[in-house]
Amino acid sequence: MLTSRGCRDPHHVRRLEVTVITGTPEQLLERARDGSRAALARLITYVEGAGDRHQETASLVYSSHAPYVVGLTGAPGAGKSTLTDRLITVALRESFARRPVFTHVAVVCVDPSSPFTGGALLGDRYRMQGHATDERVYIRSLATRGHLGGLSMAVPDAVRVLGAVGFELVIVETVGVGQMEVDVASTADTTVVVLTPGWGDAVQAEKAGILEVADVFVINKADRAGATQTRRDLERMMDMGPAGPWRPPIVDTVASDGTGVDELWSALGRHHDFLLEEGGDERRRRRAAHELDRVLSALLSERVRTGESAQRYEEQLDELVAGRTDPYRAARALLFEG
Amino acid sequence: MLTSRGCRDPHHVRRLEVTVITGTPEQLLERARDGSRAALARLITYVEGAGDRHQETASLVYSSHAPYVVGLTGAPGAGKSTLTDRLITVALRESFARRPVFTHVAVVCVDPSSPFTGGALLGDRYRMQGHATDERVYIRSLATRGHLGGLSMAVPDAVRVLGAVGFELVIVETVGVGQMEVDVASTADTTVVVLTPGWGDAVQAEKAGILEVADVFVINKADRAGATQTRRDLERMMDMGPAGPWRPPIVDTVASDGTGVDELWSALGRHHDFLLEEGGDERRRRRAAHELDRVLSALLSERVRTGESAQRYEEQLDELVAGRTDPYRAARALLFEG
Numbered sequence A, B: 001m002l003t004s005r006g007c008r009d010p011h012h013v014r015r016l017e018v019t020v021i022t023g024t025p026e027q028l029l030e031r032a033r034d035g036s037r038a039a040l041a042r043l044i045t046y047v048e049g050a051g052d053r054h055q056e057t058a059s060l061v062y063s064s065h066a067p068y069v070v071g072l073t074g075a076p077g078a079g080k081s082t083l084t085d086r087l088i089t090v091a092l093r094e095s096f097a098r099r100p101v102f103t104h105v106a107v108v109c110v111d112p113s114s115p116f117t118g119g120a121l122l123g124d125r126y127r128m129q130g131h132a133t134d135e136r137v138y139i140r141s142l143a144t145r146g147h148l149g150g151l152s153m154a155v156p157d158a159v160r161v162l163g164a165v166g167f168e169l170v171i172v173e174t175v176g177v178g179q180m181e182v183d184v185a186s187t188a189d190t191t192v193v194v195l196t197p198g199w200g201d202a203v204q205a206e207k208a209g210i211l212e213v214a215d216v217f218v219i220n221k222a223d224r225a226g227a228t229q230t231r232r233d234l235e236r237m238m239d240m241g242p243a244g245p246w247r248p249p250i251v252d253t254v255a256s257d258g259t260g261v262d263e264l265w266s267a268l269g270r271h272h273d274f275l276l277e278e279g280g281d282e283r284r285r286r287r288a289a290h291e292l293d294r295v296l297s298a299l300l301s302e303r304v305r306t307g308e309s310a311q312r313y314e315e316q317l318d319e320l321v322a323g324r325t326d327p328y329r330a331a332r333a334l335l336f337e338g
Helices: A008-020 A025-033 A037-048 A053-064 A082-095 A120-129 A153-167 A179-187 A204-213 A227-241 A262-277 A281-304 A309-321 A327-336 B010-022 B025-033 B037-048 B052-062 B080-093 B122-131 B151-165 B177-187 B203-212 B229-238 B262-280 B281-304 B309-323 B328-336
Strands: A068-072 A105-110 A139-140 A169-175 A188-194 A214-218 A250-252 B066-075 B105-110 B137-142 B169-175 B190-195 B214-221 B250-252
Touching: A008 A139, A025 A037, A037 A139, A037 A153, A053 A153, A053 A250, A068 A082, A082 A105, A082 A262, A105 A153, A139 A153, A153 A169, A153 A179, A153 A227, A153 A281, A153 B169, A179 A281, A179 B080, A188 A204, A188 A262, A188 B080, A214 A227, A214 A262, A214 B037, A227 A250, A281 A309, A281 B309, A281 B328, A309 A327, A309 B229, A309 B281, A327 B052, A327 B281, B025 B037, B037 B052, B037 B137, B037 B151, B052 B229, B066 B080, B066 B177, B080 B105, B080 B169, B080 B262, B105 B151, B137 B151, B151 B169, B151 B177, B151 B203, B151 B281, B177 B281, B177 B309, B190 B203, B190 B262, B214 B229, B214 B262, B229 B250, B250 B262, B309 B328
Parallel strands: A068 A169, A068 A188, A105 A139, A105 A169, A188 A214, A214 A250, B066 B169, B066 B190, B105 B137, B105 B169, B190 B214, B214 B250
Antiparallel strands: none
16 A cells, blocks of 8 residues: 655655666565655556566566556547546545545546657646645556557556556546547446537447447536537437446536536446446456457567568568558568468 | 449449459459449458458559548547538549649548447538539448458558549548547548647647647638637647648638638648658658558467467466466467467
8 A cells, every 4th residue: 555655755755766776676566555656657667668677567567456447538628637636536535335435546647649749748737736746646647659569558557557556546538539548448447438518419420439438428518508418419329229237327517616526426436336246257358358469469560570570571561662562461471471 | 544334323233233242353443443333332341351352452452553642630520521521522623733633532431439339420421412422422431340450451451442443532531639540640641630729728748649640730610719829829839849841731721611621722732742742752661561560460469369379368368367467478478388
């Protein structure tokens, strides 16, 4: 469990940093559990990078208990960060029905634009500054490429680090309606899709896609015109779709003044209970398979392009650029001949 | 080149369908070039699926001339479909400076929610119905998973089919700000990022990501409040970033009434010219490498999970679920032991 020791005194932090640099993942994990944010940050940096330290850290954290993960996704400007900020406050105060109060909460902000920028989500950090000095809260942006499996593996890796260190609840916040949303849904226990009034104008396919990932719907900025219509649209969509054992509840919120956040928290708790009753085995297995597959394909394609294979790769690429082969034939040539 | 023959008379289309089913990709390509939409649709279905027909079709179309590809991306509700609709009209009427008028234009609507739904972008089809009966225009939604390399390979494959059939301009329209945007940018010659007034509120990282992919910016719904501020924000961002040989122009549009669409068309033409002057070799090679890599990793991970490897895969997955290994060690065990 985390304590406040190690992070309060800036001098202490600085001394720790020096130790951290020469520390093994085991040592860092111990320090991070004692409350060192420098050690925690270093561990996450380890899983974002390549090499032995990545492997050592992964071995450590994947054998630890996984935290409870809430994924928060939705279009830019939907109010996800403000909502996350509110959720942190409630999480530290209230428990789920069958779960004690979360004493430590972490937020991972995922920036899907990372393949180009490597930048950090400064905007989000800013908005969540109310918790920036709270030692029970840890906020981290993941904007780097990660190595094997890319950003989509950096997220589960970071989540596992946070779990191993003692964060019981991790909120993963993502911008977008694309593949990253899907990846987050496969990492999260409970996926919250944040919409705003007027979303009823969205095209059909987007609606269908959102319906598939959502465990809980939030209509944020619900004091604006169109909230009722958006709710009606969602209800109708769910009525038309297949009836599963869990029907995503729809929660109206106004994140800016906190309206509805307690209701959202209750909805999360009900889904948490639902997962416990259902038995999470199949879900855990599916998630593990996702993760394994991502690493496998990254590792395999890396292999084809290094060492002796590198020249053959370049030759096939030449053929491809010249229009004398296609990507499928070229890939098979690299794999099965030679 | 396409002619109108084969698609006008519904009876003719029906007779063609029968022929199509038994046709080889070569035969289909010939018919599609003669104007058969049924044959064209079948070819795209071939590249979306697995098996010999996929490989045969890919071999054919990747040796043909690639069309000029404009990628259009932006958040839901930004007005991409209406803008695409307007662009089609201009494309069929106007030429680029060094390029004759586009006699045939295709649109590929990409639905990134597909891993879950497999549905079609009905909303977009509806909005573009002004061109639905125009024989020079072909609109296709890609919402299926594709096979090797997923949707991100289905897009370049479909683009190549359209090029081989005689479409000189292909507009690829994508919803989202995530990985799919990046993939589209790697497929497109010119990427248009569609924003709306008020976008200045977006977080920093999203801005940076968009800056990296954009060749042309559009501020759509520019008659609304905030357009000037959005333009100022974009200019400032570009001033702060590295100065490249091409500075993305910013075009104000009101797609709903056609305002600014001619200016957008000129901007596309200028970027097209810029690409010609720069020499597209490096860009083409980078794109080919992207495509090869996607197929490679898909093929490789498929291989690990079939035949004799299947049992070892399940064993590693068991270990992973039980927390006795991590995804990286499990992947290495599957690859390098046995």
